[in-house]
Amino acid sequence: MRPADEALIVIDIQNDFCPGGALAVAEGDEIINRVNGLMDDFQTVILTQDWHPADHSSFASNHPGHAPFETLTMSYGPQTLWPDHCVQGTTGAAFHSDLRTDPADLIIRKGFRVAIDSYSAFFENDRSTTTGLNGYLSARGITAVTFVGLATDFCVAYSALDAARLGLRARVLLGACRGIDLGGSLARMSEEMRAAGVALEE
Numbered sequence: 222m223r224p225a226d227e228a229l230i231v232i233d234i235q236n237d238f239c240p241g242g243a244l245a246v247a248e249g250d251e252i253i254n255r256v257n258g259l260m261d262d263f264q265t266v267i268l269t270q271d272w273h274p275a276d277h278s279s280f281a282s283n284h285p286g287h288a289p290f291e292t293l294t295m296s297y298g299p300q301t302l303w304p305d306h307c308v309q310g311t312t313g314a315a316f317h318s319d320l321r322t323d324p325a326d327l328i329i330r331k332g333f334r335v336a337i338d339s340y341s342a343f344f345e346n347d348r349s350t351t352t353g354l355n356g357y358l359s360a361r362g363i364t365a366v367t368f369v370g371l372a373t374d375f376c377v378a379y380s381a382l383d384a385a386r387l388g389l390r391a392r393v394l395l396g397a398c399r400g401i402d403l404g405g406s407l408a409r410m411s412e413e414m415r416a417a418g419v420a421l422e423e
């Protein structure tokens with residue numbers, strides 16, 4: 222069992238990010254056994270759930286003339302457009318049925334504001350609107366976080382970078398993550414994490 226000041230944060234292991242889902246990450250479901258096992262090692266387990274309204278501004282379908290995986294400039298900066306995914310209350314937004322959810326102390330939902338996307342578990346894509354997770358961790362005296370889940374180069378990387386920026390000790394277990402790899406994003410975000418002091422382990 223790891224010490225009480227450490228938490229496991231499981232990012233977005235939802236049906237839409239697994240094979241057959243609307244924004245499927247290759248082999249996304251293959252990490253689930255390992256993630257389930259890791260939950261027994263941590264005294265605090267937190268799950269995140271991408272949770273979008275149907276008219277969410279990150280969906281290409283809400284921008285006529287634009288297609289998924291294009292980039293648009295929003296008020297807060299560049300935003301990749303995605304296929305509709307993780308719509309609140311749908312099967313796609315549900316956790317994969319093999320993922321253990323009972324060990325979770327907290328489930329944090331993100332991306333529920335129409336006008337802004339939220340990759341990170343800590344801040345929305347303006348990097349300043351908070352999800353409240355930092356306050357939760359600090360109130361519980363948690364200073365170190367280990368990330369696993371989907372997708373390595375988007376929600377996992379943004380979360381780990383924010384954790385490092387907040388002064389938490391941050392670690393990503395790459396073997397318990399899978400990536401989207403859009404235009405080299407996997408290599409780029411891995412390098413950004415390494416440069417920010419995030420520990421990248423298998």
Ligand code: VGL
Pocket residue numbers: 232233238271303340371372373374375376377
């Ligand atoms: C994610 C793209 C859009 C993720 C979420 O979980 O990495 N990626 N929404």
Ligand code: ZN
Pocket residue numbers: 271272273279306307332
């Ligand atoms: Zn999303």
